[in-house]
Amino acid sequence: MENKKFNFVLIQYSRENVNFADGINAYALEDFGCDGVEEFSLEEARVDEILGERAYSGGDIPESLIDEIQAATIDQDSFTYKYFFYQEDFEVNSSDFVFFIKENYPELPLFTAQKNFEDWNAEWKKFYTPIIVSERLEIIPEWLKESHENSPAQKVYIYPGMGFGTGTHETTYLCLSLFDKISDLLKPASHCLDFGCGSGILGITALKIKSMPTVFCDIDKSALNNCMQNLVLNFEGEMLEGSKLIIRDRYSPVLNDLVFANILENVLILEKKVILSSLNKSGFLIVSGLLNHQVDKIVSEYNSLEKVAVVSKNDWSAILFKRHS
Known part of the structure:
Protein backbone atom coordinates (compact mmCIF):
# COMPACT_ATOMS: atom_id res chain seq x y z
CA MET A 1 0.00 0.00 0.00
CA GLU A 2 1.44 3.35 -1.07
CA ASN A 3 2.15 5.86 1.68
CA LYS A 4 -0.11 8.91 1.60
CA LYS A 5 1.79 12.12 0.89
CA PHE A 6 1.31 15.80 1.53
CA ASN A 7 2.85 18.80 -0.19
CA PHE A 8 3.96 22.10 1.22
CA VAL A 9 5.09 25.34 -0.34
CA LEU A 10 7.51 27.78 1.31
CA ILE A 11 7.22 31.45 0.37
CA GLN A 12 9.68 34.07 1.57
CA TYR A 13 8.54 37.63 2.29
CA SER A 14 10.90 40.52 2.90
CA ARG A 15 10.23 43.42 5.26
CA GLU A 16 9.09 45.42 2.23
CA ASN A 17 6.49 42.95 0.97
CA VAL A 18 5.38 41.05 4.09
CA ASN A 19 2.00 42.79 3.79
CA PHE A 20 1.35 40.59 0.75
CA ALA A 21 1.15 37.63 3.13
CA ASP A 22 -2.33 38.38 4.44
CA GLY A 23 -3.89 38.41 0.98
CA ILE A 24 -1.91 35.40 -0.22
CA ASN A 25 -2.88 33.44 2.89
CA ALA A 26 -6.54 34.15 2.13
CA TYR A 27 -6.13 33.08 -1.50
CA ALA A 28 -4.36 29.89 -0.43
CA LEU A 29 -7.06 28.89 2.05
CA GLU A 30 -10.13 30.01 0.14
CA ASP A 31 -9.24 29.49 -3.54
CA PHE A 32 -6.56 26.80 -3.68
CA GLY A 33 -7.62 24.25 -1.07
CA CYS A 34 -4.71 24.94 1.27
CA ASP A 35 -5.14 22.96 4.49
CA GLY A 36 -2.98 25.08 6.77
CA VAL A 37 -0.51 27.92 7.02
CA GLU A 38 2.43 28.23 9.37
CA GLU A 39 4.87 31.10 9.77
CA PHE A 40 8.46 31.13 10.89
CA SER A 41 11.10 33.86 10.52
CA LEU A 42 14.09 33.42 8.30
CA GLU A 43 16.80 35.65 6.94
CA GLU A 44 17.16 35.47 3.15
CA ALA A 45 20.95 35.59 3.24
CA ARG A 46 20.91 32.71 5.69
CA VAL A 47 18.70 30.69 3.34
CA ASP A 48 21.14 31.35 0.50
CA GLU A 49 23.98 30.33 2.79
CA ILE A 50 22.25 27.04 3.64
CA LEU A 51 21.32 26.25 0.05
CA GLY A 52 24.55 27.54 -1.49
CA GLU A 53 24.86 26.45 -5.10
CA ARG A 54 21.73 24.34 -4.62
CA ALA A 55 19.55 27.46 -4.33
CA TYR A 56 16.84 27.77 -6.92
CA SER A 57 13.28 29.00 -7.06
CA GLY A 58 10.15 27.06 -7.84
CA GLY A 59 11.57 23.55 -7.73
CA ASP A 60 11.50 20.72 -5.24
CA ILE A 61 14.17 20.85 -2.57
CA PRO A 62 15.23 17.86 -0.49
CA GLU A 63 13.57 17.26 2.87
CA SER A 64 16.91 17.58 4.66
CA LEU A 65 17.32 21.13 3.35
CA ILE A 66 13.84 22.11 4.51
CA ASP A 67 14.70 20.85 7.98
CA GLU A 68 18.00 22.74 7.91
CA ILE A 69 16.30 25.97 6.91
CA GLN A 70 13.65 25.66 9.61
CA ALA A 71 16.23 24.81 12.27
CA ALA A 72 18.17 28.00 11.60
CA THR A 73 17.88 30.43 14.50
CA ILE A 74 18.66 33.88 13.18
CA ASP A 75 17.53 37.50 13.24
CA GLN A 76 14.24 38.08 11.45
CA ASP A 77 14.98 39.97 8.25
CA SER A 78 12.49 37.92 6.29
CA PHE A 79 9.31 36.05 7.03
CA THR A 80 8.67 32.61 5.61
CA TYR A 81 5.24 31.02 5.40
CA LYS A 82 4.66 27.31 4.93
CA TYR A 83 1.47 26.32 3.06
CA PHE A 84 0.26 22.74 3.63
CA PHE A 85 -1.76 20.69 1.10
CA TYR A 86 -2.84 17.19 2.09
CA GLN A 87 -6.50 16.54 1.29
CA GLU A 88 -8.06 15.34 -1.99
CA ASP A 89 -6.41 16.84 -5.09
CA PHE A 90 -3.58 18.20 -2.94
CA GLU A 91 -1.05 17.88 -5.78
CA VAL A 92 -3.25 19.80 -8.21
CA ASN A 93 -4.10 22.42 -5.57
CA SER A 94 -0.48 23.02 -4.59
CA SER A 95 0.58 23.16 -8.25
CA ASP A 96 -2.15 25.70 -9.05
CA PHE A 97 -1.12 27.77 -6.03
CA VAL A 98 2.53 27.79 -7.13
CA PHE A 99 1.48 28.87 -10.65
CA PHE A 100 -0.66 31.66 -9.16
CA ILE A 101 2.25 32.98 -7.08
CA LYS A 102 4.69 32.88 -10.00
CA GLU A 103 2.24 34.72 -12.24
CA ASN A 104 1.16 37.38 -9.77
CA TYR A 105 4.09 37.71 -7.35
CA PRO A 106 7.19 36.81 -9.39
CA GLU A 107 9.43 38.65 -6.93
CA LEU A 108 8.63 36.20 -4.10
CA PRO A 109 11.06 33.27 -3.72
CA LEU A 110 9.21 29.98 -3.31
CA PHE A 111 10.18 26.36 -2.76
CA THR A 112 8.13 23.17 -2.79
CA ALA A 113 8.53 19.78 -1.12
CA GLN A 114 6.61 16.58 -0.40
CA LYS A 115 6.57 14.34 2.69
CA ASN A 116 4.87 11.18 3.88
CA PHE A 117 1.55 11.83 5.60
CA GLU A 118 2.53 9.79 8.67
CA ASP A 119 5.11 12.49 9.37
CA TRP A 120 2.31 15.09 9.65
CA ASN A 121 1.81 15.05 13.42
CA ALA A 122 5.52 15.11 14.15
CA GLU A 123 6.00 17.83 11.55
CA TRP A 124 3.27 19.95 13.10
CA LYS A 125 3.88 19.32 16.79
CA LYS A 126 7.63 19.88 16.83
CA PHE A 127 7.12 23.64 16.56
CA TYR A 128 4.94 23.96 19.67
CA THR A 129 6.16 23.98 23.25
CA PRO A 130 4.62 25.49 26.41
Whole structure:
Protein backbone atom coordinates (compact mmCIF):
# COMPACT_ATOMS: atom_id res chain seq x y z
CA MET A 1 0.00 0.00 0.00
CA GLU A 2 1.44 3.35 -1.07
CA ASN A 3 2.15 5.86 1.68
CA LYS A 4 -0.11 8.91 1.60
CA LYS A 5 1.79 12.12 0.89
CA PHE A 6 1.31 15.80 1.53
CA ASN A 7 2.85 18.80 -0.19
CA PHE A 8 3.96 22.10 1.22
CA VAL A 9 5.09 25.34 -0.34
CA LEU A 10 7.51 27.78 1.31
CA ILE A 11 7.22 31.45 0.37
CA GLN A 12 9.68 34.07 1.57
CA TYR A 13 8.54 37.63 2.29
CA SER A 14 10.90 40.52 2.90
CA ARG A 15 10.23 43.42 5.26
CA GLU A 16 9.09 45.42 2.23
CA ASN A 17 6.49 42.95 0.97
CA VAL A 18 5.38 41.05 4.09
CA ASN A 19 2.00 42.79 3.79
CA PHE A 20 1.35 40.59 0.75
CA ALA A 21 1.15 37.63 3.13
CA ASP A 22 -2.33 38.38 4.44
CA GLY A 23 -3.89 38.41 0.98
CA ILE A 24 -1.91 35.40 -0.22
CA ASN A 25 -2.88 33.44 2.89
CA ALA A 26 -6.54 34.15 2.13
CA TYR A 27 -6.13 33.08 -1.50
CA ALA A 28 -4.36 29.89 -0.43
CA LEU A 29 -7.06 28.89 2.05
CA GLU A 30 -10.13 30.01 0.14
CA ASP A 31 -9.24 29.49 -3.54
CA PHE A 32 -6.56 26.80 -3.68
CA GLY A 33 -7.62 24.25 -1.07
CA CYS A 34 -4.71 24.94 1.27
CA ASP A 35 -5.14 22.96 4.49
CA GLY A 36 -2.98 25.08 6.77
CA VAL A 37 -0.51 27.92 7.02
CA GLU A 38 2.43 28.23 9.37
CA GLU A 39 4.87 31.10 9.77
CA PHE A 40 8.46 31.13 10.89
CA SER A 41 11.10 33.86 10.52
CA LEU A 42 14.09 33.42 8.30
CA GLU A 43 16.80 35.65 6.94
CA GLU A 44 17.16 35.47 3.15
CA ALA A 45 20.95 35.59 3.24
CA ARG A 46 20.91 32.71 5.69
CA VAL A 47 18.70 30.69 3.34
CA ASP A 48 21.14 31.35 0.50
CA GLU A 49 23.98 30.33 2.79
CA ILE A 50 22.25 27.04 3.64
CA LEU A 51 21.32 26.25 0.05
CA GLY A 52 24.55 27.54 -1.49
CA GLU A 53 24.86 26.45 -5.10
CA ARG A 54 21.73 24.34 -4.62
CA ALA A 55 19.55 27.46 -4.33
CA TYR A 56 16.84 27.77 -6.92
CA SER A 57 13.28 29.00 -7.06
CA GLY A 58 10.15 27.06 -7.84
CA GLY A 59 11.57 23.55 -7.73
CA ASP A 60 11.50 20.72 -5.24
CA ILE A 61 14.17 20.85 -2.57
CA PRO A 62 15.23 17.86 -0.49
CA GLU A 63 13.57 17.26 2.87
CA SER A 64 16.91 17.58 4.66
CA LEU A 65 17.32 21.13 3.35
CA ILE A 66 13.84 22.11 4.51
CA ASP A 67 14.70 20.85 7.98
CA GLU A 68 18.00 22.74 7.91
CA ILE A 69 16.30 25.97 6.91
CA GLN A 70 13.65 25.66 9.61
CA ALA A 71 16.23 24.81 12.27
CA ALA A 72 18.17 28.00 11.60
CA THR A 73 17.88 30.43 14.50
CA ILE A 74 18.66 33.88 13.18
CA ASP A 75 17.53 37.50 13.24
CA GLN A 76 14.24 38.08 11.45
CA ASP A 77 14.98 39.97 8.25
CA SER A 78 12.49 37.92 6.29
CA PHE A 79 9.31 36.05 7.03
CA THR A 80 8.67 32.61 5.61
CA TYR A 81 5.24 31.02 5.40
CA LYS A 82 4.66 27.31 4.93
CA TYR A 83 1.47 26.32 3.06
CA PHE A 84 0.26 22.74 3.63
CA PHE A 85 -1.76 20.69 1.10
CA TYR A 86 -2.84 17.19 2.09
CA GLN A 87 -6.50 16.54 1.29
CA GLU A 88 -8.06 15.34 -1.99
CA ASP A 89 -6.41 16.84 -5.09
CA PHE A 90 -3.58 18.20 -2.94
CA GLU A 91 -1.05 17.88 -5.78
CA VAL A 92 -3.25 19.80 -8.21
CA ASN A 93 -4.10 22.42 -5.57
CA SER A 94 -0.48 23.02 -4.59
CA SER A 95 0.58 23.16 -8.25
CA ASP A 96 -2.15 25.70 -9.05
CA PHE A 97 -1.12 27.77 -6.03
CA VAL A 98 2.53 27.79 -7.13
CA PHE A 99 1.48 28.87 -10.65
CA PHE A 100 -0.66 31.66 -9.16
CA ILE A 101 2.25 32.98 -7.08
CA LYS A 102 4.69 32.88 -10.00
CA GLU A 103 2.24 34.72 -12.24
CA ASN A 104 1.16 37.38 -9.77
CA TYR A 105 4.09 37.71 -7.35
CA PRO A 106 7.19 36.81 -9.39
CA GLU A 107 9.43 38.65 -6.93
CA LEU A 108 8.63 36.20 -4.10
CA PRO A 109 11.06 33.27 -3.72
CA LEU A 110 9.21 29.98 -3.31
CA PHE A 111 10.18 26.36 -2.76
CA THR A 112 8.13 23.17 -2.79
CA ALA A 113 8.53 19.78 -1.12
CA GLN A 114 6.61 16.58 -0.40
CA LYS A 115 6.57 14.34 2.69
CA ASN A 116 4.87 11.18 3.88
CA PHE A 117 1.55 11.83 5.60
CA GLU A 118 2.53 9.79 8.67
CA ASP A 119 5.11 12.49 9.37
CA TRP A 120 2.31 15.09 9.65
CA ASN A 121 1.81 15.05 13.42
CA ALA A 122 5.52 15.11 14.15
CA GLU A 123 6.00 17.83 11.55
CA TRP A 124 3.27 19.95 13.10
CA LYS A 125 3.88 19.32 16.79
CA LYS A 126 7.63 19.88 16.83
CA PHE A 127 7.12 23.64 16.56
CA TYR A 128 4.94 23.96 19.67
CA THR A 129 6.16 23.98 23.25
CA PRO A 130 4.62 25.49 26.41
CA ILE A 131 4.61 29.29 26.34
CA ILE A 132 5.25 31.05 29.64
CA VAL A 133 3.46 34.39 29.31
CA SER A 134 3.99 35.29 32.98
CA GLU A 135 4.23 33.63 36.37
CA ARG A 136 0.44 33.26 36.38
CA LEU A 137 -0.36 32.43 32.74
CA GLU A 138 0.86 29.59 30.52
CA ILE A 139 -0.21 28.32 27.10
CA ILE A 140 0.05 24.54 26.87
CA PRO A 141 -0.24 22.41 23.69
CA GLU A 142 -2.96 19.77 24.02
CA TRP A 143 -0.53 16.84 23.85
CA LEU A 144 1.41 18.19 26.87
CA LYS A 145 -1.68 18.79 29.03
CA GLU A 146 -1.11 15.97 31.53
CA SER A 147 2.57 16.74 32.06
CA HIS A 148 1.79 20.34 33.12
CA GLU A 149 -1.24 19.79 35.35
CA ASN A 150 0.74 20.53 38.53
CA SER A 151 1.96 23.93 37.40
CA PRO A 152 0.63 26.70 39.72
CA ALA A 153 -0.02 29.05 36.79
CA GLN A 154 -3.39 29.41 35.12
CA LYS A 155 -3.31 27.37 31.93
CA VAL A 156 -4.91 27.76 28.54
CA TYR A 157 -4.76 24.63 26.40
CA ILE A 158 -4.43 24.88 22.66
CA TYR A 159 -4.53 22.56 19.71
CA PRO A 160 -2.68 24.57 17.05
CA GLY A 161 -4.51 22.96 14.15
CA MET A 162 -3.62 24.53 10.82
CA GLY A 163 -4.29 28.19 11.58
CA PHE A 164 -2.69 31.17 13.25
CA GLY A 165 -2.39 32.33 16.81
CA THR A 166 -0.84 29.60 18.92
CA GLY A 167 1.18 31.68 21.36
CA THR A 168 4.43 30.87 19.60
CA HIS A 169 4.32 33.86 17.29
CA GLU A 170 5.53 37.16 18.72
CA THR A 171 2.27 39.03 18.09
CA THR A 172 0.15 36.48 19.94
CA TYR A 173 2.60 36.44 22.84
CA LEU A 174 2.58 40.24 23.01
CA CYS A 175 -1.24 40.37 23.07
CA LEU A 176 -1.32 37.81 25.87
CA SER A 177 1.31 39.75 27.79
CA LEU A 178 -0.72 42.98 27.56
CA PHE A 179 -3.87 41.14 28.62
CA ASP A 180 -2.04 39.72 31.64
CA LYS A 181 -1.04 43.26 32.65
CA ILE A 182 -4.60 44.66 32.52
CA SER A 183 -6.64 41.63 33.57
CA ASP A 184 -6.99 42.88 37.15
CA LEU A 185 -8.55 46.10 35.81
CA LEU A 186 -11.34 44.31 33.97
CA LYS A 187 -14.63 44.46 35.84
CA PRO A 188 -16.96 41.51 36.48
CA ALA A 189 -19.44 40.86 33.66
CA SER A 190 -17.13 42.49 31.13
CA HIS A 191 -17.49 41.36 27.51
CA CYS A 192 -14.75 40.55 25.00
CA LEU A 193 -14.40 40.47 21.20
CA ASP A 194 -11.63 38.44 19.57
CA PHE A 195 -11.65 40.02 16.09
CA GLY A 196 -9.72 37.88 13.63
CA CYS A 197 -9.64 35.14 16.24
CA GLY A 198 -7.75 32.41 14.37
CA SER A 199 -7.32 29.57 16.85
CA GLY A 200 -9.17 31.64 19.47
CA ILE A 201 -6.28 31.69 21.92
CA LEU A 202 -6.76 35.35 22.91
CA GLY A 203 -10.50 35.20 23.50
CA ILE A 204 -10.22 31.82 25.20
CA THR A 205 -7.69 33.32 27.60
CA ALA A 206 -10.09 36.17 28.48
CA LEU A 207 -12.96 33.71 28.86
CA LYS A 208 -10.97 31.30 31.00
CA ILE A 209 -9.05 33.75 33.16
CA LYS A 210 -11.74 36.43 33.65
CA SER A 211 -14.96 34.57 32.74
CA MET A 212 -15.65 37.16 30.04
CA PRO A 213 -18.40 36.22 27.56
CA THR A 214 -16.55 36.38 24.26
CA VAL A 215 -17.45 36.77 20.59
CA PHE A 216 -14.99 34.99 18.29
CA CYS A 217 -15.00 36.49 14.79
CA ASP A 218 -12.96 35.47 11.76
CA ILE A 219 -13.16 35.62 7.98
CA ASP A 220 -12.03 31.99 7.71
CA LYS A 221 -14.42 29.13 8.53
CA SER A 222 -11.53 26.73 9.14
CA ALA A 223 -10.19 29.11 11.78
CA LEU A 224 -13.57 29.11 13.52
CA ASN A 225 -13.58 25.30 13.43
CA ASN A 226 -10.17 25.25 15.10
CA CYS A 227 -11.42 27.83 17.60
CA MET A 228 -14.37 25.61 18.49
CA GLN A 229 -11.99 22.68 18.97
CA ASN A 230 -9.98 24.76 21.43
CA LEU A 231 -13.10 25.92 23.27
CA VAL A 232 -14.09 22.29 23.81
CA LEU A 233 -10.56 21.49 24.95
CA ASN A 234 -10.68 24.19 27.64
CA PHE A 235 -14.37 24.11 28.62
CA GLU A 236 -15.54 20.56 27.97
CA GLY A 237 -19.08 20.12 29.28
CA GLU A 238 -19.42 23.75 30.40
CA MET A 239 -22.14 26.11 29.23
CA LEU A 240 -20.50 29.19 27.75
CA GLU A 241 -23.46 31.53 28.02
CA GLY A 242 -23.00 34.74 26.05
CA SER A 243 -20.09 33.47 23.96
CA LYS A 244 -20.39 32.68 20.27
CA LEU A 245 -18.47 32.14 17.04
CA ILE A 246 -19.40 34.23 14.02
CA ILE A 247 -18.10 34.59 10.48
CA ARG A 248 -16.96 38.13 9.65
CA ASP A 249 -19.67 38.79 7.05
CA ARG A 250 -22.35 38.28 9.70
CA TYR A 251 -20.75 40.32 12.46
CA SER A 252 -22.40 43.59 13.47
CA PRO A 253 -20.67 45.71 16.12
CA VAL A 254 -21.78 45.40 19.73
CA LEU A 255 -20.00 47.07 22.63
CA ASN A 256 -17.23 45.18 24.42
CA ASP A 257 -14.99 46.08 27.34
CA LEU A 258 -12.01 44.32 25.76
CA VAL A 259 -11.26 43.92 22.06
CA PHE A 260 -8.39 41.91 20.60
CA ALA A 261 -7.42 42.60 16.97
CA ASN A 262 -4.29 40.62 16.15
CA ILE A 263 -4.42 41.27 12.42
CA LEU A 264 -2.11 42.98 9.96
CA GLU A 265 -1.72 46.74 9.52
CA ASN A 266 -3.81 47.04 6.36
CA VAL A 267 -6.69 45.10 7.95
CA LEU A 268 -6.54 47.23 11.11
CA ILE A 269 -6.98 50.28 8.89
CA LEU A 270 -9.66 48.70 6.71
CA GLU A 271 -11.66 47.47 9.71
CA LYS A 272 -11.10 50.52 11.92
CA LYS A 273 -14.74 51.62 11.94
CA VAL A 274 -15.99 48.18 12.96
CA ILE A 275 -13.31 47.76 15.64
CA LEU A 276 -13.93 51.19 17.17
CA SER A 277 -17.69 50.65 17.06
CA SER A 278 -17.16 47.47 19.09
CA LEU A 279 -15.30 49.18 21.96
CA ASN A 280 -17.20 50.33 25.04
CA LYS A 281 -16.50 53.47 27.07
CA SER A 282 -13.43 52.91 29.25
CA GLY A 283 -12.78 49.73 27.23
CA PHE A 284 -9.37 48.37 26.28
CA LEU A 285 -8.25 47.58 22.71
CA ILE A 286 -5.20 45.37 22.13
CA VAL A 287 -3.94 45.37 18.53
CA SER A 288 -1.01 43.59 16.94
CA GLY A 289 0.11 41.92 13.73
CA LEU A 290 2.36 44.96 13.38
CA LEU A 291 5.99 45.32 12.43
CA ASN A 292 7.80 47.82 14.62
CA HIS A 293 7.83 50.57 11.99
CA GLN A 294 4.04 50.32 11.55
CA VAL A 295 3.19 51.36 15.12
CA ASP A 296 3.10 55.12 14.51
CA LYS A 297 0.71 54.72 11.58
CA ILE A 298 -1.77 52.71 13.66
CA VAL A 299 -1.49 55.09 16.62
CA SER A 300 -2.35 57.92 14.21
CA GLU A 301 -5.27 55.97 12.70
CA TYR A 302 -6.68 55.21 16.17
CA ASN A 303 -6.06 58.68 17.60
CA SER A 304 -9.52 58.83 19.18
CA LEU A 305 -8.16 56.40 21.78
CA GLU A 306 -5.51 56.83 24.43
CA LYS A 307 -2.29 54.96 23.68
CA VAL A 308 -1.49 53.24 26.98
CA ALA A 309 1.47 51.06 26.06
CA VAL A 310 3.52 49.67 23.18
CA VAL A 311 5.42 46.41 23.63
CA SER A 312 7.78 44.76 21.17
CA LYS A 313 9.49 41.45 20.61
CA ASN A 314 12.03 41.09 17.82
CA ASP A 315 10.50 42.81 14.77
CA TRP A 316 6.90 42.78 16.02
CA SER A 317 4.87 45.14 18.19
CA ALA A 318 1.51 45.31 19.96
CA ILE A 319 -0.37 48.37 21.19
CA LEU A 320 -2.69 48.77 24.16
CA PHE A 321 -5.33 51.48 23.70
CA LYS A 322 -8.05 52.70 26.05
CA ARG A 323 -11.24 54.54 25.21
CA HIS A 324 -11.95 57.58 27.36
CA SER A 325 -15.14 57.61 29.41
